[in-house]
Structure formats: structure tokens, C-alpha cells
Amino acid sequence: MALYGAPVWYGALSGDNALQLRRAQRVLAVRVIRGYRTVSAEAALALAGSMPWDLDALVLAAVYKWRGDQRSLRQRPAPREVEAERLRLEEDAVTRWRERLVDSTAGHRTTGAIAPTLTEWVRRQHGRLTFRAPQVLSDHGCFGAYLAMIGREPTAECHHCHEHGATHPRLMLYMGGGAQCPGLSGRW
Numbered sequence: 001m002a003l004y005g006a007p008v009w010y011g012a013l014s015g016d017n018a019l020q021l022r023r024a025q026r027v028l029a030v031r032v033i034r035g036y037r038t039v040s041a042e043a044a045l046a047l048a049g050s051m052p053w054d055l056d057a058l059v060l061a062a063v064y065k066w067r068g069d070q071r072s073l074r075q076r077p078a079p080r081e082v083e084a085e086r087l088r089l090e091e092d093a094v095t096r097w098r099e100r101l102v103d104s105t106a107g108h109r110t111t112g113a114i115a116p117t118l119t120e121w122v123r124r125q126h127g128r129l130t131f132r133a134p135q136v137l138s139d140h141g142c143f144g145a146y147l148a149m150i151g152r153e154p155t156a157e158c159h160h161c162h163e164h165g166a167t168h169p170r171l172m173l174y175m176g177g178g179a180q181c182p183g184l185s186g187r188w
Contacts, residue, residue, distance in 0.1 A: 009057075
């Protein structure tokens with residue numbers, strides 16, 4: 001629904017309108033990843049694998065323009081040609097998205113982890129995010145430090161291994177196959 005008529009309105013997209021799009025998409029992305037409401041838009045969209053709608057609108061507008069240009073030259077592109085052009089434009093949009101993630105100031109741990117493999121992350125056909133994975137990747141959640149910081153837990157103790165100060169870099173080692181937290185094995 002948000003992208004309905006995108007080829008028409010994309011040229012008039014202003015900063016305020018783009019911000020409204022981003023806010024609406026962020027709410028959906030946070031729900032998709034089952035994250036806390038404090039997760040940044042950049043991190044939530046990256047974890048959800050959902051390209052920002054302004055970039056999706058750019059792709060739709062560019063395909064529409066390309067097809068119009070082809071018709072003005074009295075050419076009728078075959079569906080496979082249109083699809084090839086759309087895929088090329090999507091790759092350009094993913095590159096722009098990756099640049100945004102690298103330059104992002106909010107959610108930089110998450111976006112920094114996903115940006116190098118963004119194309120593979122977005123195009124993956126298997127796997128899903130468990131409840132815990134987005135919390136670890138966004139430095140929030142059930143591992144004590146964040147919950148203690150917001151006053152939901154009395155200490156920053158890990159719920160699984162009962163060590164204090166279980167923070168993002170340490171837990172990333174567990175996910176990456178490093179040292180194992182006894183309470184986390186098989187839960188990712």
C-alpha cells in the first residue's frame with residue numbers, strides 16, 4: 001500500500017515525506033524482528049531484510065521511466081528484459097542502502113555487522129530470526145545488560161550463564177562459534 005503509485009509520487013518525495021515513510025516502515029520492521037521499540041530504523045530494517053521504502057520507490061520509478069523510454073523509441077521490451085532491468089536497478093538500490101548503513105550513526109553495531117553481507121542477507125531463502133538473535137544483534141534484550149540499564153532487571157547478569165556484564169561482543173562470540181555459554185547452546 002505504501003508504494004502504490006510510487007512512479008508518480010517519487011519525484012515529489014521530500015525529506016518530511018521520506019521521514020513519514022521511514023517511521024511507518026520502522027514500526028513494521030520492529031514487529032517483524034520482535035525487537036524493542038528502541039531499536040533504530042536502520043538496524044530494524046537491516047535485520048528484517050526490508051529495503052527502505054524510498055529506495056523501493058526509486059526502483060519502481062526508474063523501471064517505469066525505463067519502460068516509457070523504450071516505448072518512446074517504439075520498442076516493446078520483453079518481460080525478461082524488464083525483469084533484468086528491474087534486477088539491475090535493485091542491485092543499485094541495495095548498494096545505496098549498504099552505503100547508508102555504513103554511514104549510519106544509529107544502530108551502528110547491527111548495521112556494521114550486516115552491511116558487508118547485505119545482499120546475501122536480504123536474498124537468503126532459508127533461516128529465520130529467533131526471538132534472541134535480533135536482541136543480541138541490536139544489543140538489547142534478554143541477556144541482562146540492556147534490561148538492567150532500563151530498570152527491568154536488578155543486575156546485568158546473563159540469564160543463561162549468570163555472569164555479570166554479558167554484552168554484545170561477548171555474545172557475538174557465542175553465535176560465531178567461539179566459547180560457548182552453557183545456557184545458550186542450540187537456542188539460536
